[in-house]
Amino acid sequence: MMMRLNKYIAHHSSYSRREADKAILDGYVRINGEIQDNPATQVDEKDDIVYVSGKQITPKDKYTVIVYNKPKGELVTKSDPKGRRTIYDGLEKKYKHYIPVGRLDYATEGVLLLTDASKIASALMNSNLERIYKVKIKGEVTPEIEAAMMNGLELLDATAGGHSHSKVTSMTFAPFLGYKIQKNEHNYSVLKIAISEGQNREIRRFFAHFGTEVADLKRISFAEVELNNLPTGKVRFLSRSEYSALFTFMKAEEKLAREKGKK
Template sequence: MMRLNKYIAHYSTYSRREADKAVQDGYVRVNSEIETNPATQVQEGVDIVYISGKQVSPQEKYTVIVYNKPKGELVTKNDPKGRKTIYDSLSKEFRHFIPVGRLDFASEGLLLLTDASHVATSLMESDLERIYKLKIKGEVTPDMEDAMLNGIYLDDASAGAHSHSKITSMDIKPFIGYKIQKNQPNYSILKVALKEGKNRELRRFFAHFGAEVADLKRVSFAEIELNNLPTGKTRYLSRSEYSALYKFLKEEKKRARDNKRKEDKEQ
């Protein structure tokens, strides 16, 4: 909930004082009814506010960048061991940006960062498609393919994990898809698509079958692709990528609101 005058000032070109005057002078309607009290509470995404017949719509301002993370950088603010982090490479204007998930020290590729925590959380917790390109030592076996298609539960998920990892088991869901580009006894190359990015999930998956991941690169996240972005460089989202993200966040907010209403009815 938000005060009406604050809502108008936040989502329009009106100042707080101008918003107060517009409300008091009878130029503001909330859900088709004239409202003259600037302190009236309105709910974003539920109440519809108009000033002189023009709707004031919530339009969140946030920035998202794509970073082509190189190998040998940690996705963290500080490392007690003094190893290099992504913030050592990112320009100062992005020092406060939040990473969307993680890519481990030895992995590379597309990493999203944003200045809005709720955007980071929504993307991290989503089941949007992530595509990775991998090089593994050894060949892709029928057992691997079966597990990629049907998922697998690892009772012991220590292989492929960090030595200090507290995760002992892992339920790996079926991959969205995979494509084997080269399959040889000494090494193989494939692309895989996942709905989530658990802690070293792919390294654990292939280690379970005795295959070490030699190279791991994320090439896309939903509709956002790495394309030709050089290693160690950043770019802002394109207009079409922002549009897709805005649509996703709007749907997530609606889903959350519908769930809340359903819960309220059940209580």
């Protein structure tokens, strides 16, 4: 698998992407003995040997996946130029090099998977595995909202509900895998929804289209992995059955990749 040099270093070490860029530009990085000063240089994960300041960066064939119950008020990023709290401030130092599987925004809490293997992170991030959320919205669940959850929605202007600096303007929402309205009142409503995507602030944008603000958002499961009784801000390893489900998923992904390669 080919990967950009800066991404390779960030994925397989405690360096952030920004720190990896600096090390490369400052001449501290070698690939197969030769100094490389371009962060976009491609690395072959199987064959190339990468050193940073004389220390080899070693990809792991074995992988670990952890579940973090992300609190509100943490960014899913290695470091923040504004000095805001990130997930790595809440996690133990031994998880500093772990890669988050997608992002939960600053105000969203719940299940966040992290792994020390980039191939696992990429496969899960780009999958259509079920993600279940508990959502509290300001206002009622209208028939229009229900119809959009059942049939999907295509928005040319999906800026409402997104960050002001987001480059995402339009968005297509697939039909929800399922939903359950737990409370439906004029002031606020509570739903449990199941979706198969992880687009940028997707749920907030969806409800904002109907003039409805998301007051609370919590991811309670990602595929087979459930939050259960994991306290906020705490970590657990995957159970044996969860690892088994992940192994089955990865085998299917590898088989699909091989079949595509034959075409």
